[in-house]
Amino acid sequence: MKPLLTVDHVAKSFTAPDGRITPVIADISLELAAGEFISVVGPSGAGKSTLFHLLAEQTSPTAGAVTFHGERRAGQPFSAYMPQKDLLLPWLSVQDNAGIGLELSGMRRRDARRRIAELLPTFRLEGRATALPFELSGGMRQRVALLRTVVQNRPVLLLDEPFGALDYLTRTELQLWLSQLCARDGLSVVLITHDVPEALLLSDRVYVLSNRPATVRHVLEQQAPRPRDLSFLETAEFRHNERLLLDELTASTREGLAA
Numbered sequence: 001m002k003p004l005l006t007v008d009h010v011a012k013s014f015t016a017p018d019g020r021i022t023p024v025i026a027d028i029s030l031e032l033a034a035g036e037f038i039s040v041v042g043p044s045g046a047g048k049s050t051l052f053h054l055l056a057e058q059t060s061p062t063a064g065a066v067t068f069h070g071e072r073r074a075g076q077p078f079s080a081y082m083p084q085k086d087l088l089l090p091w092l093s094v095q096d097n098a099g100i101g102l103e104l105s106g107m108r109r110r111d112a113r114r115r116i117a118e119l120l121p122t123f124r125l126e127g128r129a130t131a132l133p134f135e136l137s138g139g140m141r142q143r144v145a146l147l148r149t150v151v152q153n154r155p156v157l158l159l160d161e162p163f164g165a166l167d168y169l170t171r172t173e174l175q176l177w178l179s180q181l182c183a184r185d186g187l188s189v190v191l192i193t194h195d196v197p198e199a200l201l202l203s204d205r206v207y208v209l210s211n212r213p214a215t216v217r218h219v220l221e222q223q224a225p226r227p228r229d230l231s232f233l234e235t236a237e238f239r240h241n242e243r244l245l246l247d248e249l250t251a252s253t254r255e256g257l258a259a
Ligand SMILES: Nc1ncnc2c1ncn2[C@@H]1O[C@H](COP(=O)(O)OP(=O)(O)O)[C@@H](O)[C@H]1O
Pocket: 014, 022, 024, 042, 043, 044, 045, 046, 047, 048, 049, 050, 051, 212
């Protein structure tokens, strides 16, 4: 069977008004099967968010193709995208922030609220339906943004550094929670992260990008079953892979500094 999502030799460059061309992605290929969790790691400015804009169909590749079950899907979004910055609207309650994607796709607010209410316990937001964002902790805000993305029920979830701004403990708790949720519900996820242990804890496969213009410099397959818990951090597989990813990433960064 064709993978759910295929990125086939995609390139992306931007043309400035004066005609100057900035290549951001040189050549990226990746695959996501149904129920898989993959991560993309790479230096800052490598083009990771740009890759997500392509996967979210907000922009088109300059070369190559993004296909869904082997086909280009026009007009029917296949992914739900959680952007890098948590964009909760400060004047909307938890339930309405979480339901905004449903409302934008045509659901009535009443129905969106009902759907959100069913999911609040899973996202550890029980009793907080009418709270405003300023009343929430950072971890809760990220869970609202995740809920908003998951509830859209699209085949592919795109998470752009969802835990980057959180403290270590909150981040670890959310990683373990997300790991269980994704395994339980068989979610198909692409995660962008800077955090090597996070990528290893959560993923079936990790793609390491080079500096801009991005290419895939390494693909790491992981064997341990998911969901994984903290004991995974003590395994030989984790230690070996952590070292390998750090070596690849520091090599990317060094090459960037030398360029
Ligand atoms: N619309 C655009 N026009 C021109 N350059 C862009 C545009 N969007 C992104 N870039 C360039 O692409 C580079 C990579 O950006 P981004 O994908 O956000 O990197 P990352 O998420 O890996 O940090 C940035 O340095 C920026 O200069």
